[in-house]
Amino acid sequence: MQPMSTEGLDLLERVAIAQARQKREQYLSALDELLALFGVAGDTASLDEIRAMFAHYDQPGMPTLSSEIEAMREER
Amino acid sequence: MKNVYLDASALVKHFHHEIGSAVVNETIELVSAHDPRRLFVSALTTVETLSILNRRRNASQIPLPDFIRSLRGVIRELKRFSHYLVIDDQFLLASAQYTIKHNINSADAIHVAVCLSLQDALRQSNDELVCMTADKRLARAARAEGIAVVDPEQQSIAQARALIQ
Numbered sequence: 001m002q003p004m005s006t007e008g009l010d011l012l013e014r015v016a017i018a019q020a021r022q023k024r025e026q027y028l029s030a031l032d033e034l035l036a037l038f039g040v041a042g043d044t045a046s047l048d049e050i051r052a053m054f055a056h057y058d059q060p061g062m063p064t065l066s067s068e069i070e071a072m073r074e075e076r
Numbered sequence: 077m078k079n080v081y082l083d084a085s086a087l088v089k090h091f092h093h094e095i096g097s098a099v100v101n102e103t104i105e106l107v108s109a110h111d112p113r114r115l116f117v118s119a120l121t122t123v124e125t126l127s128i129l130n131r132r133r134n135a136s137q138i139p140l141p142d143f144i145r146s147l148r149g150v151i152r153e154l155k156r157f158s159h160y161l162v163i164d165d166q167f168l169l170a171s172a173q174y175t176i177k178h179n180i181n182s183a184d185a186i187h188v189a190v191c192l193s194l195q196d197a198l199r200q201s202n203d204e205l206v207c208m209t210a211d212k213r214l215a216r217a218a219r220a221e222g223i224a225v226v227d228p229e230q231q232s233i234a235q236a237r238a239l240i241q
Contacts, residue, residue, distance in 0.1 A: 023161055027119065035151050038144045045149035047091075053146050054092045057136035064095060065088040066210040066229070069128050073183040073211070 078204040078224075078240050079114040080107050081160070081194055083187045084124035086208040086228055087117060091129070091150055096210055096228030099236050103208060103226070106237065108156075116205075117157045118190045120183065125150070160194050167193075178217035187214055191223050206240055 006014050045053065063071075080103060089100040107114050129150065133143045163186065171189035175182060187209070195205040206224045209215050215225045226236045 020161075024159065027159055027161055028155060031122070031151055031155060035148055038148060043145050043148075044152055045146045047149065047153060050091050050146045050149045050153075051093055053138070053142055054132065054136075057138045059136060062132075062135065064210075065092050065128050065132060066085040066094065066096065068131065069085040069088065069124060070211050070213070072124075072128060072131070073181045 077107060077110040077114060078206050079116060079194070079198055080226075080240060081116040081118075081191055081205060081207050082121060082157075083207070083209040083211060083214060084121050084128065085210040085214070087121055087125050088128055089210070089228060090153070091125075091146075092132070099226070099228035099231065099233050100208065102233045103228075103236055103240060106240065112156060113158050115157045116160045116194060117154065118160050118187070119163055120186050120190070122154055122159075124183065125154070160190060162190060162193050174217060174221075178213075178220060180213045180217050184211060184214040184217060188217050188221060188223075191218055192221055195223060208236075 006017060009017070082100075086096075086100055089097040090104060104115060126147070129147065130143075132138070133140075167189060168186065171182075171185045174180060174185035174188045178185075178188070180188070187207075191205065191207045198205050204224070206226055207215075207218045208226045208228060209218070210227055210229045212227075215227050218225050224239060226239055228236065231239075
């Protein structure tokens with residue numbers, strides 16, 4: 001997917017793209033705010049550390065997270 | 077290289093080792109190496125992923141400081157993906173048609189609607205979409221709507237690679 005060029009677009013199209021970019025920025029800010037809820041200065045685990053942590057606390061017979069998501073969706 | 081949309085049932089395999097993790101991780105690495113902007117998630121993917129990880133925290137009795145440290149890492153990873161943001165009230169209502177058409181739950185219907193919208197947008201620039209999900213109902217509905225699907229629990233790395241390239 002190529003970066004979208006605004007060349008040749010009319011004013012309404014440019015406004016639509018600007019609004020979409022703003023929406024994306026707001027969404028990413030919301031993720032940052034979510035992080036801030038857990039402490040701005042907090043340490044962050046690497047991907048390997050995340051995997052190791054879940055593996056460490058997994059107990060025998062636990063379902064996969066994927067199957068839990070399917071179950072959660074059906075519960076709603 | 078096609079674009080890949082991950083629902084939460086696929087994305088969680090990136091953070092938790094389970095059946096299908098190798099296919100998900102290989103796909104993310106493959107697409108990232110080519111163009112990371114081709115990896116898509118939605119707000120629903122994000123919320124479901126965080127929610128199920130918290131559920132696992134409760135079930136596994138993971139200490140809160142350890143979990144929060146990991147959650148921060150998960151959010152940081154999520155920010156690497158392209159976030160396809162189309163879900164609003166009208167979109168939610170429109171997705172209801174898929175619950176009836178395919179006899180699926182509301183979350184699956186929203187994922188189908190997101191995939192169709194994304195596929196439509198990508199086709200305008202001659203691009204294609206593959207949906208990666210381990211949810212069997214979602215996979216069935218997406219295929220019925222003409223969306224290519226990779227199920228990391230059912231397909232090998234080679235099969236996934238062939239579909240995505």
